[in-house]
Amino acid sequence: MLDSALAALASRADPSMLLMLLIGVISGLVMGLIPGLGGTAAVAILLPVTFGMEPASALALLIGALAVVHTSDTVSAVLLGAPGSASASVTMLDGYAMARKGQAKRALSCLC
Numbered sequence: 014m015l016d017s018a019l020a021a022l023a024s025r026a027d028p029s030m031l032l033m034l035l036i037g038v039i040s041g042l043v044m045g046l047i048p049g050l051g052g053t054a055a056v057a058i059l060l061p062v063t064f065g066m067e068p069a070s071a072l073a074l075l076i077g078a079l080a081v082v083h084t085s086d087t088v089s090a091v092l093l094g095a096p097g098s099a100s101a102s103v104t105m106l107d108g109y110a111m112a113r114k115g116q117a118k119r120a121l122s123c124l125c
């Protein structure tokens with residue numbers, strides 16, 4: 014069991030896996046910025062790309078995209094008043110009002 018865990022950990026340090034993870038993170042950030050596209054839509058858009066890939070690389074791409082979508086959908090919720098997911102709709106209630114008052118930087122930062 015320990016051998017399997019160490020083999021899985023070693024495969025995550027492979028440069029091609031890290032590259033796929035980085036590509037997934039960047040594409041997830043971009044898709045999260047577009048209002049209405051959430052994690053499910055990101056997976057649906059990236060799924061055809063993964064058909065010709067190795068399973069581990071495809072999984073790294075999808076996990077990278079899905080992990081950061083909810084981080085970047087806050088931007089469209091605060092600045093445009095259009096949440097990309099249900100979790101961003103709560104942020105939109107206070108953040109959009111703050112952005113209209115000229116405090117968009119404060120609404121987008123973690124320190125309030």
